[in-house]
Amino acid sequence: MMPIDSVDKEKSKRYFDTYTDRATVVPISKFKIDEEPQKPKVIRNLILDELLLDGNAKQNLATFCQTDLDENIHILMDKCIDKNMIDKDEYPASAEIETRCVNMIADLWNSPVSSDTIGCSTTGSSEAAMLGGLALKWRWREQRKKQGKSTDRPNIITGPVQVCWHKFALYFDVEIREIPMEEGRLLSTPEEILKRVDENTIGVIPTLGVTFTLQYEDVQAISDALDQYEKETGIDIPIHVDAASGGFVAPFLQPDFVWDFRLQRVKSINASGHKYGLAPLGCGWIVWREKKDLHPDLIFNVNYLGGNMPTFSLNFSRPGGQIIAQYYNFLRHGRAGYRAIHQVCVDHGIYIAQEMKKLGIFDILYDGKGGLPGAAWILKKDAKVGFNLYDLSERMRSRGWQIASYSLPGNASHMVVQRILIRHGFSHDMAELVVDDLKRSIDHFAKHPMVSGLTDEEGSTFYH
Structure with a gap:
């Protein structure tokens, strides 16, 4: 392949595409500032490409922070x-x-x-x-x-x-x-x-x-x-x-x-x-x-x-x-608007908690009522399943969902909780999708059980 430097410069000027520009065919700078400037739109696109790895913010059900902002x-x-x-x-x-x-x-x-x-x-x-x-x-x-x-x-x-x-x-x-x-x-x-x-x-x-x-x-x-x-x-x-x-x-x-x-x-x-x-x-x-x-x-x-x-x-x-x-x-929203937005979010949390309870393997720690919009549960002590909640969170990531699983502090550190937060920008259709994916993940572990060992302080699971 002909090196980029040997391409005829006049020909390069006549034909420009973001992904034929020099900045796209050499490694992007990571440790020092380059000597020469680059085309702003090319650099913008390179950075946006890297940011794709951050995932879809709408599917982040672990954060309390708002991710849906109007124009x-x-x-x-x-x-x-x-x-x-x-x-x-x-x-x-x-x-x-x-x-x-x-x-x-x-x-x-x-x-x-x-x-x-x-x-x-x-x-x-x-x-x-x-x-x-x-x-x-x-x-x-x-x-x-x-x-x-x-x-x-x-x-x-x-x-x-x-x-x-x-x-x-x-x-x-x-x-x-x-x-x-x-x-x-x-x-x-x-x-x-x-x-x-x-x-x-x-x-x-x-x-x-x-x-x-x-x-x-x-x-x-x-x-x-x-x-x-x-x-x-x-x-x-x-x-x-x-x-x-x-x-x-x-x-x-x-x-x-x-x-x-x-x-x-x-x-x-x-x-x-x-x-x-x-x-x-x-x-x-x-x-x-x-x-x-x-x-x-x-x-x-x-x-x-x-x-x-x-x-x-x-x-x-x-x-x-x-x-x-x-x-x-x-x-923009007034009190009535905030009330309507948060009530819808609460309703979605209640629905998810109810659906999780129907599965029979979870104890619902928070059913979505009386607090923040969302739900939280733990595995029943006698649940005979081939996974723990860390496994379930990791499996859900393959579908794009980010769901928090963590051990509680203090004298309840033996309890591992899975929590879903609902924020503005979440629909009932999305609630059904996350429930379906949770069920699909549980079915996967029934066929392919994980043998889980101890977890480290950050909640990472070691398998053997």
């Missing part, structure tokens, strides 16, 4: 690609929209002063959670100093939480007292929380939509228990609700479930706009009950970007498109 969000994101949310002096309209979103969310979560509270956007609920944790620590530390007491042993009490709270505890020198899961009790309870609180507890962190089971923890019962604890001890312990997923579900589908600022002890709430808030990836929110609940020492004022701007974040420069898209969703 108007794409337009808004494109128009906002150059907007830096930190520079409120240069982008005052974007800053105003962020404030409107904070006020709308505060109202959604029943803040007593929703039009005059304080909050901010973040890159996601993990950053927002850390900001909430920092506010709890500063509040506790100030109270301890006024009492003349030590401030060197702060702790937080949580149920089974997402890794961001372990990061918060490590990064900001706070002990995390995570209530371990037990078979028969997979959520935190007031009784378990009261066993662990003391004068060094900066806050209790219930989760509205536990990552492992999709269920809501009973924030009101926890708040009532802490009210009684304060009466008996004089120790006032605030609540921060990690509503990463449930914060944009419960207000629409379970409005009578009391978990938010209707409880005076709830001082702050974090949520992901890019989960059930329907915004693109990179959008989170933190809102405090009232301005006084965020210590002023945590707010920085900078003036070197053109104006005097208060800021409270772990990041600095960040894109504004996600916040604009969040505002678009609030205006």
Whole structure:
């Protein structure tokens, strides 16, 4: 074959095709930047070709994050690609929209002063959670100093939480007292929380939509228990609700479930706009009950970007498109639209749970009712099958589906759960397709059983 360099240059100019261009017939750069530039459309296509290996986002039933975005969000994101949310002096309209979103969310979560509270956007609920944790620590530390007491042993009490709270505890020198899961009790309870609180507890962190089971923890019962604890001890312990997923579900589908600022002890709430808030990836929110609940020492004022701007974040420069898209969703859908979208998703989760139960080999851990849209199950202890749930997840990948299987933390680590999440963009037809493929995979293992051994810490199965 004639080397590409020896092809007549004039002939090459007369005939151009993306896949005859030089960049397509040599290895793509992976370790250093090439000396010469390349045609932009050719490089774009090469990168898009590689991204095909990421799979179909619609079939990703493992992620909480929104993957279905309408054309108007794409337009808004494109128009906002150059907007830096930190520079409120240069982008005052974007800053105003962020404030409107904070006020709308505060109202959604029943803040007593929703039009005059304080909050901010973040890159996601993990950053927002850390900001909430920092506010709890500063509040506790100030109270301890006024009492003349030590401030060197702060702790937080949580149920089974997402890794961001372990990061918060490590990064900001706070002990995390995570209530371990037990078979028969997979959520935190007031009784378990009261066993662990003391004068060094900066806050209790219930989760509205536990990552492992999709269920809501009973924030009101926890708040009532802490009210009684304060009466008996004089120790006032605030609540921060990690509503990463449930914060944009419960207000629409379970409005009578009391978990938010209707409880005076709830001082702050974090949520992901890019989960059930329907915004693109990179959008989170933190809102405090009232301005006084965020210590002023945590707010920085900078003036070197053109104006005097208060800021409270772990990041600095960040894109504004996600916040604009969040505002678009609030205006576009309204409460009725969010309610309709999430109810459809819940219905699909309930259907899948019912179909899995009919198979007779699963115990349904979460049936899709009362929490996040989705379902979760475990294999029955006496199920005589030729696979484990890791095998089943791996088999489903051959059909394009990504379904999470994982062992539970704490004292329930012997329990392996399979979980399906339903998000906007999922239809009943797709629910039937995933059920059919699950049945087809189970039938495959009946004919070709896997002999499974131990699993490593990441859940990879070893066969022998």
